[in-house]
Amino acid sequence: xxxxxxxxxxxxxxxxxxxxxxxxxxxxxxxxxxxxxxxxxxxxxxxxxxxxxxxxxxxxxxxxxxxxxxxxxxxxxxxxxxxxxxxxxxxxxxxxxxxxxxxxxxxxxxxxxxxxxxxxxxxxx
Numbered sequence: 001x002x003x004x005x006x007x008x009x010x011x012x013x014x015x016x017x018x019x020x021x022x023x024x025x026x027x028x029x030x031x032x033x034x035x036x037x038x039x040x041x042x043x044x045x046x047x048x049x050x051x052x053x054x055x056x057x058x059x060x061x062x063x064x065x066x067x068x069x070x071x072x073x074x075x076x077x078x079x080x081x082x083x084x085x086x087x088x089x090x091x092x093x094x095x096x097x098x099x100x101x102x103x104x105x106x107x108x109x110x111x112x113x114x115x116x117x118x119x120x121x122x123x124x125x
Contacts, residue, residue: 011116027099029066037099038071043092044080047073055096057082066098 034052042049049071056062059082085091
């Protein structure tokens with residue numbers, strides 16, 4: 001809409017032409033991406049996560065990668081500090097991995113679809 005004009009727009013539009021986007025091999029590693037991959041749950045205690053933690057601390061040679069970063073709550077992140085998991089007796093339920101792409105190439109990290117879109121998305125959602 002503008003100052004003088006308001007045009008109603010549908011929440012769902014049908015694609016009439018598809019433009020192929022070049023395939024990107026690696027998914028960029030971001031803080032928001034790690035939190036989204038881990039469903040904003042702490043990898044150590046299961047509470048709501050608001051930070052990310054390096055499983056192998058960077059001060060000990062750990063990389064800033066999908067395979068070394070997990071979502072963590074502030075308390076666990078502070079308690080772990082720059083220690084290794086075996087030093088404090090902690091373990092991960094599952095090892096961190098890069099997020100998967102769906103068959104259509106859309107990242108799993110995409111925003112959840114609106115409920116009004118469900119009839120058009122079907123199984124793909």
